[in-house]
Amino acid sequence: MSAPASEGLCAQLDAVSKLFGSFAALRQVSVDLEPGRCYVLIGENGAGKSTLLRILAGLLRPSFGTVNVFGGHEPHEVRERIGYMSHAPMLYDELTGQENLRYFASLYPGRPCLAPSEALRQVGLDPDLTRTLGQYSQGMRQRTSLARVLLPVPELLLLDEPFSNMDVESARQMVELLASFRHGSRTIVITTHQRDLAAPIADWVLALKAGRVASFEPGSPTL
Amino acid sequence: MSAPASEGLCAQLDAVSKLFGSFAALRQVSVDLEPGRCYVLIGENGAGKSTLLRILAGLLRPSFGTVNVFGGHEPHEVRERIGYMSHAPMLYDELTGQENLRYFASLYPGRPCLAPSEALRQVGLDPDLTRTLGQYSQGMRQRTSLARVLLPVPELLLLDEPFSNMDVESARQMVELLASFRHGSRTIVITTHQRDLAAPIADWVLALKAGRVASFEPGSPTL
Amino acid sequence: MKKIAIGLYAAVVVALMIWGFYQAIYVAPDDAMQGELFRIIYYHVPSAAVAFLFFAVSLAGSIGYLSYRRSHPERAQGADAWALAGAEVGVIFCTVVLLTGPLWGRRAWGIWWTWDARLTTTLVLWLIYVSYLLLRRFAAGPQVQTLAAVLGIFGALDVPIVYMSNRWWRTQHPAPVFGGGEGSGMAPAMKAVLGWNMLAWFAWGILILVLRYQVERRHQINASNEALDALEG
Amino acid sequence: MPRALWTHLVKDLRIEWRSLDAIISMLFFSGLVVVLFSVAFDPRGEFSQRIAGGVLCVATMFASVSALNQAWAREIRHNVMDAQRMVPSPGAELYLAKVIVNFFFVSIVQVILAPFFFIFYNLHIAGQGWLLALVLPLGTWALVGNGIFFAALSITSRNREFLLSLILFPIFIPALLAMVQATTAILTGERDPTLWIKLLAGYDIIFTTVSLLLFDVVLHAE
Amino acid sequence: MPRALWTHLVKDLRIEWRSLDAIISMLFFSGLVVVLFSVAFDPRGEFSQRIAGGVLCVATMFASVSALNQAWAREIRHNVMDAQRMVPSPGAELYLAKVIVNFFFVSIVQVILAPFFFIFYNLHIAGQGWLLALVLPLGTWALVGNGIFFAALSITSRNREFLLSLILFPIFIPALLAMVQATTAILTGERDPTLWIKLLAGYDIIFTTVSLLLFDVVLHAE
Numbered sequence A, B: 001m002s003a004p005a006s007e008g009l010c011a012q013l014d015a016v017s018k019l020f021g022s023f024a025a026l027r028q029v030s031v032d033l034e035p036g037r038c039y040v041l042i043g044e045n046g047a048g049k050s051t052l053l054r055i056l057a058g059l060l061r062p063s064f065g066t067v068n069v070f071g072g073h074e075p076h077e078v079r080e081r082i083g084y085m086s087h088a089p090m091l092y093d094e095l096t097g098q099e100n101l102r103y104f105a106s107l108y109p110g111r112p113c114l115a116p117s118e119a120l121r122q123v124g125l126d127p128d129l130t131r132t133l134g135q136y137s138q139g140m141r142q143r144t145s146l147a148r149v150l151l152p153v154p155e156l157l158l159l160d161e162p163f164s165n166m167d168v169e170s171a172r173q174m175v176e177l178l179a180s181f182r183h184g185s186r187t188i189v190i191t192t193h194q195r196d197l198a199a200p201i202a203d204w205v206l207a208l209k210a211g212r213v214a215s216f217e218p219g220s221p222t223l
Numbered sequence C: 001m002k003k004i005a006i007g008l009y010a011a012v013v014v015a016l017m018i019w020g021f022y023q024a025i026y027v028a029p030d031d032a033m034q035g036e037l038f039r040i041i042y043y044h045v046p047s048a049a050v051a052f053l054f055f056a057v058s059l060a061g062s063i064g065y066l067s068y069r070r071s072h073p074e075r076a077q078g079a080d081a082w083a084l085a086g087a088e089v090g091v092i093f094c095t096v097v098l099l100t101g102p103l104w105g106r107r108a109w110g111i112w113w114t115w116d117a118r119l120t121t122t123l124v125l126w127l128i129y130v131s132y133l134l135l136r137r138f139a140a141g142p143q144v145q146t147l148a149a150v151l152g153i154f155g156a157l158d159v160p161i162v163y164m165s166n167r168w169w170r171t172q173h174p175a176p177v178f179g180g181g182e183g184s185g186m187a188p189a190m191k192a193v194l195g196w197n198m199l200a201w202f203a204w205g206i207l208i209l210v211l212r213y214q215v216e217r218r219h220q221i222n223a224s225n226e227a228l229d230a231l232e233g
Numbered sequence D, E: 001m002p003r004a005l006w007t008h009l010v011k012d013l014r015i016e017w018r019s020l021d022a023i024i025s026m027l028f029f030s031g032l033v034v035v036l037f038s039v040a041f042d043p044r045g046e047f048s049q050r051i052a053g054g055v056l057c058v059a060t061m062f063a064s065v066s067a068l069n070q071a072w073a074r075e076i077r078h079n080v081m082d083a084q085r086m087v088p089s090p091g092a093e094l095y096l097a098k099v100i101v102n103f104f105f106v107s108i109v110q111v112i113l114a115p116f117f118f119i120f121y122n123l124h125i126a127g128q129g130w131l132l133a134l135v136l137p138l139g140t141w142a143l144v145g146n147g148i149f150f151a152a153l154s155i156t157s158r159n160r161e162f163l164l165s166l167i168l169f170p171i172f173i174p175a176l177l178a179m180v181q182a183t184t185a186i187l188t189g190e191r192d193p194t195l196w197i198k199l200l201a202g203y204d205i206i207f208t209t210v211s212l213l214l215f216d217v218v219l220h221a222e
Ligand code: HEM
Pocket: C041, C044, C045, C048, C049, C097, C098, C100, C101, C102, C103, C104, C105, C106, C108, C109, C112, C113, C114, C118, C119, C122, C123, C173, C174, C175, C176, C177, C178
């Protein structure tokens, strides 16, 4: 869809298709992601957004086609440079937010991570909360989850509906946070149904429809 | 907050508080809900919106204060007249949408229910889908869930973030559907973070903050 | 006032316990067949009786809770506290039976344990109430009390069934001593000592039960105060 | 039969039928348990006839408990239990339907496994064999009836799967005892199993009745 | 010790310690299993010494399997497993930490229960009793090591809990056989358990090595 030069690209999908059984969740998707940009993925329910994200994260392998990130790697090989946040919080209910982050931070040996409390503060949570995650509300969990993703300062950030349970004010703060990330020349891919929330940082808007790329248009970011 | 006359009211909360352990999720909430109106509940994450809805549904009992619905009943006693939709789909993964609905419909003995396929069509799904619910996408599940709630034609409709995983177009359709419901003089309570989506039917907007009623203002419905 | 009464009662209990101990160790005659070790009966039998009584208290509390939980929440809380206290203290006394029994059995029968009806019954009873306490620990949220009450009723249902099976075949464990048939009964001197010890253990058991009940009540009241504070704050 | 009971039955059977998972796994699992027990208790010994009753009952028990643990899994997954709470039809029927379905499955497994069991343990029935057709269902009903009830009771707790066994086993012991004794009596033909069978029947009646009465309390516990 | 292994260990121990649920339930559960087996196989009989080894091993097995079923429950709940997949540190350490933690718990339970077992079964050790301190840990390691591995393998399947037993038991049979034979040999003192102990040790080494090597494959399966 854009220039074929692969060196400068953050990620490149080439004719990627994904089948679940005989059902095609993605069909021939080809997209290039440039560094320092924010891509907003939109599309109806079932369009394949989450599937695309999981493929970029290396959690799913495409049935056909190839994905490469950071110039020629498979996503799986460089997973420490990718941050993925899904619908589910991916955190331990029995630990506090702080403990969760500390745990995950130490699983990135040799990579300079944010301090857990710093990450929590970035997403607007009090690092000294003593409640365990199981007692957080939906939205608080979502934020902690984002903090987990930010920890290893990933170069490619994949966020699956990060705003879905957040109040508007928090969502706006988050968008600002993400904007600052992007200026650090990190790439961001967001799926969302609330397009206007993501609009301020949307450099490109990619619309999926029934597993195909329906449109790929520049956005009008204001941040 | 409004007139004390309780006869004509659909539901009445009187100084309702809900504690989880020593944490107060709701504090002294008093609200009257009139029939045929749509109430939109907003508030930050953890403000207590879901808790309030579950209390109205009779799934939780208030720690203090009283709830009565339809003139003097406990919600639990008249649960067949209340429809409640939560974050979770509350449906069987192993059955198709149609089968799920047929099952639930026959658990309302003596109450005239919608035909399952009719309910599915109302929420914009194809009743003849043969995939089981486990293979639906997030948003499709959400819709089927709404269809389940609509089945027994409830007089009080409680919807917890019904739009959270829906694309904008579907959300708009749903709002129209809900508007038609309200004209049938059914009461609707919606929690949402996407206030503008619900704006067209919001007769009243109730804002919660840390478990208290922060404001209770008339909306400007257009539908 | 209440405190003084309890203090007085506690003093009486201690006196009784000492008196019972003195009687059991220095006054009661040796058993004709078993000699010294027979004295363990003065702890074994009273503990069993007290345990049974407290499990009955627990059952009553459970039923009380279920019947009052909607109409009189305050009374229901009290009933629940009795149910919990009864189960907990009952388990303790039952444990004493399960410890003194084998100690005795080791001497009397030459083995620690055998699977006869009485022993199995007692063990099952203990297991049921421990599982009741575990449920109270594991179940979360406001429904714990209801669920525990339900289990309390189920557990109690089991007891008579197990207990009756006792009557249906011979046991290695001694047959009922009191009110039994031919050849039952014990020497009057022993009976008196046993009577004193019974009294002492009952008094002692009830003291613990009441204290436990009060602790639980205070716990409940603190929780609701904390809750009210939380509502204010 | 009340309509809702029927609806629940059809739903559960349909789901099971659709994947056949539960029954296949239970079958295989029970088979494994019989094999494991054969490995652990050498059935060539002179006392195989004595322990066979116990092995059969304990194998049934473990196989059923695995099934019982899953009994409400579907309802838990997406909070379907909340939907069941919102429905006006009585909880007792939901309970009864689950018991019937699971009883049915465990029984099928028993019928299929029984011959293998007899072959592995070289059994011959010295007593009245047909009585087994009374003892096993009665014992299974006791297990499944209580199991479904306590599984529902432990749904909201942490440690759900564990808790079920912890509550169920102590209460089930009398029934297990009766079942083992009756089975052994039948297999060895040395004693009369009638008393034990009566005990088992009594246990079933009492516990099923109480479960039916109390299930609504458990379902709407909060 | 690699840092990540340590991190995983601390995390699991902290979670367990915070509630103590797992260990309390396992303790009570194993106690129950011993009682159930006693009820099922009357240990007053003349052959109690013969079946005690089997009962001990089977009881350990069932108690552990219940724990193993829960081993990854925390990781499954909110898709934490996906987060583990995204992390660069090797899966083998995650695996090893889980095995160590669970081995630790099962061993504690065994140590506490052993005396009761001896009392209930009126056992006396005719052979070299200290060898039991070798046999039981080896057997437990075989069980836990394989169990954690196959539990991870069955995470993505429907019917997870069941699948674990279905895969684990057949593979565990040789170890069980060795464990039972060695234990019985030690208890009765009639035979020499050495061969069985060697078999058990060999089994442990082979299976643990292979599990460590293959765990990454399982973790990143799709
Ligand atoms: C090994 C574990 C034992 C357990 C669990 C146990 C349990 C009990 C229980 C529950 C009772 C109270 C029965 C009642 O009040 O109706 C009792 C009473 C009694 N026990 Fe034991 N017992 C054990 C061992 C022994 C032994 C070894 C002896 C003596 C040889 C013994 C002698 C007695 C006597 C004489 C009574 C009073 C009988 C009566 O009044 O019913 N017990 N035991």
